[in-house]
Amino acid sequence: MKIALGAAKGLAFLHEEAERPVIYxxxxxxxxxxxxxxxxxxxxxxxxxxxxxxxxxxxxxxVMGTYGYAAPEYVMTGELVSYNIYLF
Structure with a gap:
């Protein structure tokens, strides 16, 4: 659980706290x-x-990333939305 939480916190930092938001x-x-x-x-x-x-x-x-790890909506539309929590 520690590893999953740490990875999620890393993504949250990139999305919400970084000087410029980053989509991983x-x-x-x-x-x-x-x-x-x-x-x-x-x-x-x-x-x-x-x-x-x-x-x-x-x-x-x-569309980029590894098949099977990307949100279905992203794969279908190519749009990265700020509220996508598929990876969490």
Whole structure:
């Protein structure tokens, strides 16, 4: 549970607390690294994209990520919405 919570907190930071919002786009177990105390660290930001800023609620993009780990709505529309909690 500690690992899942740590990874979710990392995503929450990227979405809500970072100076510029970041959409990670490749959240999967192989991209979660662990330190000696089993604290989760997100890795592989190669597919990351700037997230919506201000009053914008979505970002349109080419569909990226690993099949089976992306939200079905994202795969179908290519829209990244700020309220998507599929990965959590």
């Amino acid at each position: 786009r490749d959240f999967k177990t192989s991209n979660i690294l662990l330190d000696a105390d089993y604290n989760a660290k997100l890795s592989d930001f190669g597919l990351a994209k700037d997230g919506p800023e201000g009053d914008k609620t979505h970002v349109s993009t080419r």
